Amino acid sequence: MSLPLIILGAGSSGWAAARLGAEEGRQGIIVSASQPDARALEALKALGFHWQADLPDKSEGEVVISPGIPFEHPWLQTLRKRKQNFLPEFEWAAQRLRGSQIAVTGSLGKTSMVLLIADLLRDAGYSVTVSGNISPPVSEMALQSPQADFHVIELSSFQLEASQSYRPDRALCLNLFPNHLDRHPNIQNYAAAKSRLAAFQRPDDLAVWPQEYPVEVPTRARRVVAENFELPKLGNTVFAASALRKNLQGVMALLEGIPGVNAETQESVIRGFQFPAHRMQRLEIVGAGRVVDDSKSTCLEATKAALACISGEVQLVMGGLDKAESLDRLSEIFQQRSPQLYLFGHAAKKMKEAWKDSVDECQVFDTLDALLPVLWKARTEAQTLLFSPGCASFDQFPGYAVRGQTFQKLVRRLAAQSPLS
DSSP states (O other), X not given: OOOOEEEEOOSHHHHHHHHHHHHTTOOEEEEOSSOOOHHHHHHHHHHXXXXXXXXXXXXXXXXXXXXXXXXXXXXXXXXXXXXXOEEEHHHHHHTTOEEEEEEEEOSSSHHHHHHHHHHHHHHTTOOEEEEETTSSOHHHXXXXXXXXXXXXXXXXXXXXXXXXXXXXXXXXXXXXOSOOTTTSSSHHHHHHHHHHHHHTOOTTSEEEEOSSOSSXXXXXXXXXXXXXXXXXXXXXXXXXSHHHHXXXXXXXXXXXXXXXXXXXXXXXXXXXXXXXXXXXXXXXXXXSOEEEEOTTOOSHHHHHHHHHTOOSOEEEEEESBOOSOOGGGGHHHHHHHOOEEEEESTTHHHHHHHHTTTSSOEEEESSHHHHHHHHHHTOOTTOEEEEOOOSBSTTTOSSHHHHHHHHHHHHHHHHHHSOOO
C-alpha cells in the first residue's frame, strides 16, 4: 500500500498535486494555515484528502511542498529535524512526464520566453506542453498531458530552492537581477536557488547561463554562454532592445541542435510573437495614443528594460510595494531619458525622494485613479504612456494582472472622455 500524501500549501499547486495523487489512488492531507471553505473541504473529501492546519505529529508519508512555502518555514524545519524527505510540487510531478524536459528560470522574461520556446517548437512540428510557474502547475500537466515531445517548464526561485534532484534535459537561466529579496536574505541566496536548476544535470545535458553570475553554478552539463549566440538583426521589433535580445539569445542557444528550430528560418515566428497580457503589451485604444501596459514589472530592472525598449518622449507610471531594492539603479537611465514620472502607492514618496534630481518632472499620488486624470491633461500624441510599476502590487491590488486590468480600464475611460486629437 502506498504511503499517504502530505501536501503543504492549499494554493493551485497543492490542489493540482492532490488531484494527481487521487488519480493515482493516493490519499492524504493538505496542510495550510487557513481553513478552506465548506465547498473546498467537500471537494478534498471527494478526492480522498482532508485538511489540517499544521503538520501531523507523525508525518509518515510522501511530502510535497507548494512554492508558497519558504524553505525556512517552520514546517520544513520540522521535517528536516525529523530527517524526512520532501519534494517541491513541480519536481514530484515532473517525474511523471514523458518526453524531453526544457526548464527556464531567470529574473525577467521567463513567461514570455517559455511561450516563445513553445511557439518555435510547435512551428517545427513538435508536440509541446507548457507548465510550472506560468500555470498550470506541473501536477496538472502530468495529469492531463503527460506525454509530449517537449515539456517546457517555467521555474521560479521559490520552486527551485527546495529541489532535491530535478534534472531537465535543457536548462536556461535568462538573467539575474535583485528580486524577491523579501523572501531570499540576499542576492547570493537568490542566485543559488536558481542555480539548482543545473545542479543535477549530466554531461549530455545542456545548461545555458549568463556569463556573469553572482555565485558558482556547479553542474556537469555542457554549459553555454547565451551572449555568444548570433541572431538576425531583428530591427523594428522589441527584440532589437538589448535586454530582450539577450533573452532571445538564451532561447536560441537553448534550442540549438533541435531539428527544424532556427532563428533565421523561423524569423517570422520571432517577429510575430505576441507578448502575454501586461508584459510590454501595446494597447490598441482609440484616442489613447501609444500606451504600453507592463504591469508585470515588479522589480526595478524590469522597468529599466521596459524604458530601454521605447524611444522618444515617455510618461512613466511607477509605484506599489517596493522590494527593498536600491532605487539608485534607475537614476542613470532617468538622467539619460528624463521621462515625465508619475508615482503612486506605498513606495511613491520614497521613490520621489530618490529620483527628484534625475528627472525634470515627478508627481506623487495615492492611487492610479487619482494619477491618470492628471497625467492625461498633460498628455500629447508624441508621448508614449508606459505603465511599468517596478514594484509588487500587493499594497493596493491582489496581483499584477488586476493592476494591469485596472490601468487599462482607466485609460479606456479617459480616451473615450478626452481623446487625443
